[in-house]
Amino acid sequence: MPSRFNRFVSRVFRSLASMRLGLSLFGLVLLATILGTLVPGLWPAYQRSAVFAGLLLLAVANTAFCTVRQLPGLGRRRFTSARQAFYGWGVWLLHVSIIVIALGGWGSARYGRDAYLELTVGQTAQLPAELAGGEVVSLRLDDFQTDYHADGTVAEWRSLVSLDRPGRPSQSALIRVNHPLAFGAANLLQSSFGSRYRLELTQDGQRQAVSVDTGRPVSWTADGRLAIQLDAASPVNSPPPGAAGEVPLEVVGYTVLVDGQPAGSASARFGQSVRVRSGLSFIVQERQAVSGLALRYDPALPLVWAGFGLLSLALVGLLAGRRPEVAIVPGHPPAATPRSKL
Template sequence: MAPSEAPRSGPWDGVRDYFRQDLLPLLADLRLAIVLLLAIAALSITGTVIEQGQTLEFYQTNYPADPALFGFLSWKVILISGLDHVYRTWWFLALLIVFGASLTACTFTRQFPALGAAQKWKYYTQPRQFQKLALSAELSETDLATLATGLTQKRYLVFQDGTQLYGRKGIVGRIGPIVVHASMLLILLGAILGAMTGFFAQEIVPSGETFQIRNIFDSGPWAEGQIPKDWSVRVNRFWIDYTPEGNIDQFYSDLSVLNLAGDEVDRKTIYVNEPLRHRGVTLYQADWGIAAVQVKLNNSPVLQLPMQQLENDGPRFWGTWLPTKPDMSEGVTLLASDLQGSVLIYDNAGQLISTVRRGMAAEVNGVRLSLVDVVGSTGLQIKADPGIPLVYAGFGLLMLGVVMSYVSHSQVWALEQGGTVYVGGRTNRAQVAFERELLALLEGVAERSGQEALNV
């Protein structure tokens, strides 16, 4: 061949060679997978310890620059590095992708070849081949048919060609690691999908009000399609059950999902650990508050006054101010701490005047003040994560793969030659149990053949 006709190595050939000879072995390296897994675990712990998705004021208050936590962890470090939203940062997602690539490379370069090797077997044709096995024996005055029967009873899949025999069982144990890797890839895919397209929101809604999800505090870059725009939620009623001692037992929200026409398309009473799910969005009962107090002054119509939570270090209180004269020269402060229907009344000097319960009245500043009701507000945590089904499916598949991986792949060979049956076997795990099983099998074969001695 002339020099000008020699095959040239193009740029794609160099890329292919680099991928096969350098990159693929590096990705399939178990040490790299362990390092990546430890890094993901450490960052996940960091994302659990450091509160995610909070306001700037929260981080400035809890992680001041002077003195910084551990000497370096301040609110500036948290915000600049993205530790306030670890699971959506580019570097955390990059770790997940590289770890997924490592699992894929290991699967195709190690696990699939191991499965293929387990399925490609050969008969042993020479007695010396049995010497390479960890466990081998020689039987006289027996035949392969008796051995094949014993192997079948032990749930071996037996193949026989004249004087040669091969039996195996537990091939599912070779499939197990592949299933484990596939399940982990499914979990990673679900985590990435949720991080890119999911969102978290919080809403505080008074009883009787209708709202659309707007107060979103954390979302992925592709989450816009998950935010509902064609339906809203109405809080039909919010209430709290109390114990005989006056402590909160459980709080409930009766929610209705409304379409654009205002028609109810779904309804459910939710409470802690029993959310409402609608079209991929989950609404959890997370908190509660007091939205307003309804009162009457003498024979006036019902007045609804909004209440605000007071800033104090003790028990939670909500308060409002009610004028008792038209010129607002006098008034009283109303305080409530729960929805059991009791309101404390204070004058402008901060002195307790009276305590009034729902349906009762009290005289204040020459006015008859009647308490009609205390209106509660429900605190809802709203979440959409399209990756959750993939994550759940991945964990289910992971459990199945782990169970499959514990199954031993056992192989037995036999050769009948010169009146002697040569038998040997091996397994990939549970070596002692396999040896006991094979020895018991050979003893049973010898007994059925009327053999008096077993030479091992």
């Protein structure tokens, strides 16, 4: 005979595993997510809040309890056909996969780390050790190329890199968008591109050479009121139709800023002096391509992949299987199965 304590535990477990609670929790997650995205200024900080995380945690815990509770009944159940068995086990596996994905997602948010590198060709950077599995890894950009479509839009970025680790031969790899370089629990991705320019600024006969990256203003005058910002380099004209591939870049757009506000924009050719106003001129002397590489370390990723695998398997079960017929007649209570007490 079960003790009072066991009965209490059983009752608590059934409450936690109840469908009523599950639907309420998922309903709350749904409402919270809708509000979070539609109320201006709330997203994305909102999804990192304790309330939202707590709701998700409770919903996943309920799914876990529900899954455990369903298992004995599913094991004893006699399916009338293989397709019904597929369906029954598919539904159960779907719940398991959601728990595994949620665990992986939590691990990813808790232990995942990001870093961002901007390298010009020939430049070497040391990767943060905590993102490289504790190893000392240096990364060198050997080459970086941009291909263009015939209409002038970017077709592809390619970074040829070398990874050097003590005691191991140098590893050379090509990184493209959608084709990251994986090493250990980290992935190195082609994230963005830009340019680094060598600029000669002249003010009343005084010359100064500066290095400036795309989109980042650089002060021109000593009081800092006047600044210049260079945009992405482009071909002289849009490439003619059929001229896809690598295209020489010869002009760069620039914006003159006064007290941080744009005061005028135009284009400059490389190597030609551009007079902005009396006593002020500049020359864009050289351009180096900058490859933006994102480093993502995620030790929980295998768990997420496992969850996705289970989910896909479960969905195959659902699609190949056959749901037991339930007679739902509009306006009448269903006849085949009693209303769930969960």
